Amino acid sequence: MTALTNTELPPLLENGTRPPGFFARVADIWAYRDLLGNLVRRELKVKYKNSVLGFVWTLLNPLLYLVIFTVVFSVILNNPTPRYGLLLLSALLAFNLFSVGLTAATTSITANGPLVQKVWFPREILPLAAIGANLITFFFQMTILVVGLVIFRQPPEWSMLWLLPPALVLTLLIGAGLGLMLSALNVYFRDVQHFLELGLLTWFWLTPVVYPFHLVAVALNGRFGDGAERLAMLNPMIPIIITFQRVLYNPTNFNAPDQQEQFTEMIHRSNLWYVENLGISALFALIFVWGGYKVFSRLEGNLGEEL
Amino acid sequence: MFTSSGGGAVSQAPSQDGRRRADPSSTVAIEVSNISKRFRKHSEPAKTLKERVLTLRQSTVSEFHALRDVDFNVNVGETFGILGHNGSGKSTLLKCIAGTIRPSAGVIRVRGRLSALLELGAGFHPDLTGRENIFLNGSILGFSKEHIESIFDEIVDFSGLEEFIDTQVKHYSSGMYARLGFAVAVNLEPDVLLIDEVLAVGDEAFQRKCIERVRGFQAAGRTICLVTHAPDMVRFLCDRAVVLDHGSLIHVGDVNDAVTIYRRSLAAQGHEVPADDQDMLDKIATSGPTSPVRLVRTWVEPPAGGVAHRPGDRVVIGVEYEAEPGMTVRARMAVHTHDGVQMANVSTYDIAGADLKADRHLNQARIIIEDIPFMDGHYLVTMVLQQPDETREYDRSDQAATFDVNSGGPVLGRVALRFGLETGPTDAVTVLS
Numbered sequence: 001m002t003a004l005t006n007t008e009l010p011p012l013l014e015n016g017t018r019p020p021g022f023f024a025r026v027a028d029i030w031a032y033r034d035l036l037g038n039l040v041r042r043e044l045k046v047k048y049k050n051s052v053l054g055f056v057w058t059l060l061n062p063l064l065y066l067v068i069f070t071v072v073f074s075v076i077l078n079n080p081t082p083r084y085g086l087l088l089l090s091a092l093l094a095f096n097l098f099s100v101g102l103t104a105a106t107t108s109i110t111a112n113g114p115l116v117q118k119v120w121f122p123r124e125i126l127p128l129a130a131i132g133a134n135l136i137t138f139f140f141q142m143t144i145l146v147v148g149l150v151i152f153r154q155p156p157e158w159s160m161l162w163l164l165p166p167a168l169v170l171t172l173l174i175g176a177g178l179g180l181m182l183s184a185l186n187v188y189f190r191d192v193q194h195f196l197e198l199g200l201l202t203w204f205w206l207t208p209v210v211y212p213f214h215l216v217a218v219a220l221n222g223r224f225g226d227g228a229e230r231l232a233m234l235n236p237m238i239p240i241i242i243t244f245q246r247v248l249y250n251p252t253n254f255n256a257p258d259q260q261e262q263f264t265e266m267i268h269r270s271n272l273w274y275v276e277n278l279g280i281s282a283l284f285a286l287i288f289v290w291g292g293y294k295v296f297s298r299l300e301g302n303l304g305e306e307l
Numbered sequence: 308m309f310t311s312s313g314g315g316a317v318s319q320a321p322s323q324d325g326r327r328r329a330d331p332s333s334t335v336a337i338e339v340s341n342i343s344k345r346f347r348k349h350s351e352p353a354k355t356l357k358e359r360v361l362t363l364r365q366s367t368v369s370e371f372h373a374l375r376d377v378d379f380n381v382n383v384g385e386t387f388g389i390l391g392h393n394g395s396g397k398s399t400l401l402k403c404i405a406g407t408i409r410p411s412a413g414v415i416r417v418r419g420r421l422s423a424l425l426e427l428g429a430g431f432h433p434d435l436t437g438r439e440n441i442f443l444n445g446s447i448l449g450f451s452k453e454h455i456e457s458i459f460d461e462i463v464d465f466s467g468l469e470e471f472i473d474t475q476v477k478h479y480s481s482g483m484y485a486r487l488g489f490a491v492a493v494n495l496e497p498d499v500l501l502i503d504e505v506l507a508v509g510d511e512a513f514q515r516k517c518i519e520r521v522r523g524f525q526a527a528g529r530t531i532c533l534v535t536h537a538p539d540m541v542r543f544l545c546d547r548a549v550v551l552d553h554g555s556l557i558h559v560g561d562v563n564d565a566v567t568i569y570r571r572s573l574a575a576q577g578h579e580v581p582a583d584d585q586d587m588l589d590k591i592a593t594s595g596p597t598s599p600v601r602l603v604r605t606w607v608e609p610p611a612g613g614v615a616h617r618p619g620d621r622v623v624i625g626v627e628y629e630a631e632p633g634m635t636v637r638a639r640m641a642v643h644t645h646d647g648v649q650m651a652n653v654s655t656y657d658i659a660g661a662d663l664k665a666d667r668h669l670n671q672a673r674i675i676i677e678d679i680p681f682m683d684g685h686y687l688v689t690m691v692l693q694q695p696d697e698t699r700e701y702d703r704s705d706q707a708a709t710f711d712v713n714s715g716g717p718v719l720g721r722v723a724l725r726f727g728l729e730t731g732p733t734d735a736v737t738v739l740s
Contacts, residue, residue: 010418010419010420010498012335012416012417012418013416013418014414014415014416015404015406015415015416015417032446032449034446034450034451034452035447035449037446037452038442038443038446038447039443042432042435042439042443045434045435046432046434046435049435049475050434115430115447116407117402117407118405118407118423118430119405119423119447120405120406120407120421120423121447121448301409302408302409304402304407304408305408
């Protein structure tokens with residue numbers, strides 16, 4: 001055991017208090033990145049521990065979606081959208097990253113009650129780890145979509161590929177901001193997690209994942225005049241979802257007029273239009289992250305005893 | 308009664324101008340400044356919004372002081388005990404130091420990295436293997452992956468769980484669980500180690516290992532804060548101690564005084580004074596400084612019937628000690644009441660006119676009190692082993708054993724006297740006792 005000498009004594013610091021300010025807090029979380037990594041690993045390992053197929057289950061879910069929606073929509077319902085399963089998946093995976101991540105983040109502190117009560121560490125690590133674990137899941141599930149695109153020889157829009165990283169980051173920021181807020185509130189009011197379930201269901205159907213964005217744009221433009229499709233961006237997930245659809249599904253792969261029609265909105269918009277929309281999302285993301293930080297730092301002190 | 312003076316009797320209270328009595332030779336590792344903790348007592352905590360709203364207007368919330376104005380310092384390199392009965396606020400205090408709950412008033416400052424052994428394996432996930440949990444637990448305590456890797460073998464070695472390290476910990480026994488938890492917390496070498504009633508787990512060999520490790524920790528000049536309701540643990544390990552009673556400090560400082568005050572406070576409240584942990588005493592004896600004579604254990608032979616002796620019973624107090632064969636040893640025994648009155652103090656020489664002669668390595672002797680004249684009470688036995696000329700104390704154990712006397716009769720007092728009663732002019736005599 002190494003002995004301590006007086007020269008290497010660390011300073012006397014007030015305990016349980018966090019460094020003031022947003023960036024100091026980010027630095028604090030960075031200092032605990034090993035814990036963040038370990039918690040993410042724990043979430044993933046524990047999820048499929050003792051199951052024979054293990055991580056394969058993560059892949060079966062999107063695969064099933066791909067098959068079912070292709071069969072039901074394209075074959076049974078005779079939906080004109082070509083390769084509907086791929087369109088759905090390119091949006092659904094991103095939305096699931098947001099919604100499943102947010103759900104896991106919201107219950108992360110209550111679920112880790114014993115830990116929170118006994119050991120001090122930056123509590124925001126828990127909701128962040130929940131989202132981190134879902135990010136890893138997202139990447140794995142993406143391979144199904146990529147394989148699907150390869151099999152059907154449906155290339156993405158290479159020239160717009162660079163829009164995906166910012167869209168992904170925004171998804172994470174929105175999820176993290178709301179997750180911070182709700183995870184702390186859920187300790188005080190367990191209603192939060194039940195409310196969230198309904199909230200996310202509503203949010204899902206208000207986002208063009210299952211139906212094309214074109215219908216939303218037509219409805220808004222019809223009612224409020226040209227350019228009103230921007231109003232849809234008040235749902236900060238819409239810019240993200242349509243970016244994923246535009247880039248990955250890439251509707252320009254289909255040339256027949258009846259196929260093109262429902263993608264008019266997406267195809268004829270410039271890169272700038274997408275960037276502007278993502279900008280609106282970014283604004284929301286900032287508000288959520290800042291709000292999450294405020295709410296969390298207000299409530300974190302009493303989490304240990306309220307649990 | 309001593310304890311009724313409440314929170315005022317603190318020997319290390321801040322001086323009038325609010326400044327702390329500073330000791331220039333020592334550096335503070337944990338500074339607990341006038342902290343109080345109030346809990347709101349709900350009849351049942353409102354956990355849903357509806358309940359919150361419904362109970363909003365009725366102010367049925369009462370406040371409960373778990374800690375009142377607690378103030379002390381722990382110095383770097385010190386092993387500090389926090390003694391208190393159940394519900395005295397000692398766990399709340401430890402949680403405040405660990406930072407998991409915030410005091411309602413006051414400030415706690417800690418120097419350096421703190422590792423809390425609040426409950427062994429608190430950060431363990433049952434579905435993960437021992438190996439995975441070591442890394443998880445280490446990072447929860449704030450240590451980097453590299454640091455944990457560098458001491459991984461040491462941790463595994465210390466825990467003695469080499470064979471099971473890749474087994475999910477849900478298959479561990481509670482003892483194995485505890486061993487792994489202790490191994491992680493102690494081998495990470497935090498600057499400050501908080502220990503909450505955890506040394507009592509595991510088998511004897513592991514306990515000994517833990518104690519050794521704690522000794523190593525002490526030798527390395529690290530700070531330990533030990534929370535317990537077992538006074539012997541404090542006497543055995545700690546340099547200084549505080550005693551908590553209903554959220555207030557009733558003593559800060561000397562360990563032996565702390566134990567006495569703690570026992571008095573328990574007795575004053577009618578709590579059962581914990582019997583001494585024999586295992587602990589074994590360790591005190593065997594791990595003590597090298598002395599030619601070591602006290603192994605002291606005991607009071609149980610009464611023939613029931614749990615308490617009756618006045619007039621024969622009480623046998625045994626002592627077991629290790630010595631070089633051929634040595635002479637004098638054992639001195641004192642009996643105190645729970646409130647500190649010395650009822651007897653006698654040496655084996657006083658009784659037998661000769662000292663004890665050790666004829667083998669492990670020896671026993673029994674001091675017999677015929678017709679014990681004590682009335683109802685809880686009595687504490689202290690045993691001291693001395694050189695026959697009483698110039699050197701080999702080993703001692705304060706309040707090493709206890710016994711109770713219960714008269715079962717209506718007579719009050721400390722001494723069981725034989726009473727008689729005469730009436731009239733020396734006619735008849737009635738003996739009552």
